[in-house]
Amino acid sequence: MFDFLEGYDLLGAFWTTVQLTVFSGIIALVWGTILAGMRVSPVPLMRGFGTAYVNVVRNIPLTVIIVFCSLGLAEIFGITLGAPNDFKLQGFRLAVLGLSAYTAAFVCEALRSGINTVPIGQAEAARAIGLNFRQVLTLVVLPQAFRSVVGPLANVLIALTKNTTVAAAIGVAEAGLLMKEIVETEAQLYATAAIIALGFVILTLPTGLFLGWIGKRVAVKR
Amino acid sequence: MKLRKAGIATVSVLALALTATACGDDKKEGGSGSEGGGKSIKIGIKFDQPGIGQKTPDGFAGFDVDVATFVAKELGYSEDQIEFVQTPSADRENALKNGDVEFIAASYSINDEREKLVDFAGPYLLAHQDLLVKADSDIAEGTDLNGKKLCSVAGSTSAQNVKKEIAPKAQLQERGTYSECLEGLAGGSIDALTTDDSILAGYAAQDQYKGKFKLAGLKLSNENYGIGVKEGNKDLKDKINKALEKMVADGAWEEAVKKNLGPAGYKNEPAPKIGVIVK
Incomplete structure (x- = not known):
């Protein structure tokens, strides 16, 4: 029944999906944490930037962001991320850039809700023993905040995994593009869609279960 | 307990939905195959390919549209009884299977996989994969495409x-639409846009691009455009084949090619013989 898949690199495509997810996930986590720090910082300019970034980026459709990375950044401004003559690598890097810029906004908001769960007394006590803002954030508030938002961050990661299919719009050879290719030639619409859907469930279901278990283990008991 | 109730409810709703669709299908099948009269005919075309099938402010234009209109007339429908339906590449087989459209003329290349699911009348046009390059480009016949963008x-x-075949080492930029590729071609970041020459000719013939681009004239593949009909509908297939033969015989075919694809210097193949597929 599935012999029409012959000649298609299904595993390779999903491997690209995994790579996109991992790279974008790491960058988004770092950038999102910095953004969250900005949004709770005492400097008005940084707060303003963080708020503006989150509200602009999370309200633009991801497809627009990804296509802008390719048509806008690469084509018009010539920002090719170190791969001007290799469209494959360039597309991959641009997709990682777009995905992480977009996902960071959601990481930031998840993390900020985590920061709000840390009792105000914690920050006050930290200030009272003479820690500066950076120390309060990194030593006292963020470690507790992270432990309470593992669940929401797992949601963001699962959404990111599925969002990688948007990279097909600029020709990154991931699972979404492979689906387009198979559907174009094989005339097996439903079977193809089912296989790709199953692939994503195989990727995201364990992620969700594992991170859910971690979240329960590390949660701060109050 | 609650869960079980919900489960039973879901199952019954599903069962209802399934039986309902089954009824719908039966009705449609009864309706198809009937001819002319006061009924309209639904034809699947592309809405977004200039020169082939395009939705314009005042109706539809393109070579596929002209062919479909001619065929429909031969089947006994007048022009205002034709209802054009958009059938993107991925939907074509299902649209025919479900009876959403009577037949499809939408740059539909005949291939083995598709022939398993639908029947093809025609072919009515032999197209080739080709390159669209800038008017002053030196890419021509025999050029090695590996290393080109x-x-x-x-x-x-x-x-x-x-x-897979033509140039595995070429830099291939894949975009959402041909228009996005044209931007890159006009801006110089890519060397050539590649797809069927008939489609390329349609784009190059657009007013804003006239004179800027040309076809390289490489025959990189053979695409036999056919008219798709529901599998097993031999009656309709034969009628469409007759209509296509007539279209070629009385010169309407040649006229439609010249009108829709001519302005870009597209050198069309002679009208293909019905049932002869060039591999």
């Missing part, structure tokens, strides 16, 4: 051909 639509047959 090409652009095509993500997932399309042409893009897959480039990756």
Whole structure:
């Protein structure tokens, strides 16, 4: 029944999906944490930037962001991320850039809700023993905040995994593009869609279960 | 307990939905195959391919549209009884199977996989994968494409051909639409846009691009455009074949090619013989 898949690199495509997810996930986590720090910082300019970034980026459709990375950044401004003559690598890097810029906004908001769960007394006590803002954030508030938002961050990661299919719009050879290719030639619409859907469930279901278990283990008991 | 109730409810709703669709199908099948009269005919075309099938402010234009209109007339429908329906590449087989459209003329290349699911009348046009290059470009016949920067639509047959056979080492930029590729071609970031020459000719013939681009004239593949009909509908297939033969015989075919694809210097193949598929 599935012999029409012959000649298609299904595993390779999903491997690209995994790579996109991992790279974008790491960058988004770092950038999102910095953004969250900005949004709770005492400097008005940084707060303003963080708020503006989150509200602009999370309200633009991801497809627009990804296509802008390719048509806008690469084509018009010539920002090719170190791969001007290799469209494959360039597309991959641009997709990682777009995905992480977009996902960071959601990481930031998840993390900020985590920061709000840390009792105000914690920050006050930290200030009272003479820690500066950076120390309060990194030593006292963020470690507790992270432990309470593992669940929401797992949601963001699962959404990111599925969002990688948007990279097909600029020709990154991931699972979404492979689906387009198979559907174009094989005339097996439903079977193809089912296989790709199953692939994503195989990727995201364990992620969700594992991170859910971690979240329960590390949660701060109050 | 609650869960079980919900489960039973879901199952019954599903069962209802299934039986309902089954009824719908039966009705449609009864209706198809009947001819002319006061009824309208639904024909699947592309809405977004200039020169082939395009939705314009005052109706539809393109070679596929002209062919479909001619065929429908031969089947006994007048022009205002034709209802054009958009059938993107991925939907074509299902649209025929479900009876959403009577037949499809939408740059529909005949291939083995598709022939298993639908029947084809025609072919009515032999197209080739080709390159669209800048008017002053020196890419011509026999050029090695490896190392060139090409652009095509993500997932399309042409893009897959480039990756698998024509030039696996070429830089292939895959984009959402041909228009995005044209931007890159006009801006100089890519060397050539590649897909069927008939489609390329349609784009190059658009007013804003006239004179800027030309077809390289490479015959990189053979695409036999056929008219798709529901599998097993031999009666309709034969009628469409007769209509196509007539269209070629009385010169309407040649006229439609010249009108829709001519302005870009497209050198069309002679009208293909019905049932002869060039591999």
